[in-house]
Amino acid sequence: MKPDTTATTAATERTRDALDLAPRFTEHDAVRLNRMFRGSTTHEMLEAVIRDRLAGDLAVVSSFGAESAVLLHLVATVDPAVPVLFLDTGKHFAETLAYRDELVRLLGLNLVVLTPDAEELAKRDETGLRWSYDPDGCCEIRKVRPLEKVLVNYDASFTGRKAFQAATRANLPRFEVDTSDAQGRLKINPLIDWDAGQIEGYFIQHDLPRHPLIAQGYPSIGCSPCTSQVAPGEDPRSGRWKGWDKTECGIHKPGEEPFL
Numbered sequence: 001m002k003p004d005t006t007a008t009t010a011a012t013e014r015t016r017d018a019l020d021l022a023p024r025f026t027e028h029d030a031v032r033l034n035r036m037f038r039g040s041t042t043h044e045m046l047e048a049v050i051r052d053r054l055a056g057d058l059a060v061v062s063s064f065g066a067e068s069a070v071l072l073h074l075v076a077t078v079d080p081a082v083p084v085l086f087l088d089t090g091k092h093f094a095e096t097l098a099y100r101d102e103l104v105r106l107l108g109l110n111l112v113v114l115t116p117d118a119e120e121l122a123k124r125d126e127t128g129l130r131w132s133y134d135p136d137g138c139c140e141i142r143k144v145r146p147l148e149k150v151l152v153n154y155d156a157s158f159t160g161r162k163a164f165q166a167a168t169r170a171n172l173p174r175f176e177v178d179t180s181d182a183q184g185r186l187k188i189n190p191l192i193d194w195d196a197g198q199i200e201g202y203f204i205q206h207d208l209p210r211h212p213l214i215a216q217g218y219p220s221i222g223c224s225p226c227t228s229q230v231a232p233g234e235d236p237r238s239g240r241w242k243g244w245d246k247t248e249c250g251i252h253k254p255g256e257e258p259f260l
């Protein structure tokens with residue numbers, strides 16, 4: 001006798017109906033949020049988004065680089081419990097780790113350290129030198145995958161991108177859908193309309209500490225093997241992956257890297 005599968009099938013259909021498999025945010029939501037905060041200050045927008053949970057569960061992704069302190073301070077002023085995700089690639093300058101710890105202490109940040117998968121690292125970068133012959137593969141193991149794994153737990157992430165940094169950012173809105181996967185997370189760019197003078201002014205006004213490597217000629221700071229000093233007047237990004245046809249780490253599309 002054949003088993004009666006009708007009841008099981010019906011239950012499966014019901015479960016499927018009950019599961020909401022649609023992306024969390026759509027383009028329409030992003031447009032609506034941009035309209036809602038037109039004319040609002042950055043602080044007003046952050047207060048509403050964080051305190052009223054307009055974008056669900058939030059995280060900041062930070063490399064604790066040259067300008068990171070501004071957004072971290074702004075977010076921590078509203079709610080220091082917002083998780084700050086830091087990709088510990090194992091290749092950072094000691095100065096970056098010390099600066100990270102200083103800002104965590106000063107601002108009371110909720111730091112979450114993400115590390116590469118040990119097994120994958122052993123298999124694909126046993127010598128730790130993959131950066132020297134395959135930087136894309138190295139970034140993939142040490143940055144892209146660890147972040148991907150954790151971001152599925154959030155509805156939105158903050159970036160530190162600013163329109164003045166690149167032509168590709170000139171028209172970026174405050175809210176956009178993160179297209180790196182099909183989850184429908186939001187990317188929020190609170191500093192998109194800030195200029196270099198405002199960033200500098202914020203550092204001074206709030207007496208925020210500077211990354212110690214800036215004074216040594218590093219205006220854009222990433223992993224130590226892939227970051228070089230830059231001469232005055234040179235493009236700040238020219239010190240990243242010098243000698244390689246590579247400008248981004250893969251976490252964001254070209255022109256979208258958060259200068260955090």
Ligand code: SF4
Pocket residue numbers: 089091131134135136138139140142143222223224225226249
């Ligand atoms: S920036 Fe360099 S060292 Fe860091 S993950 Fe990418 S390739 Fe590896």
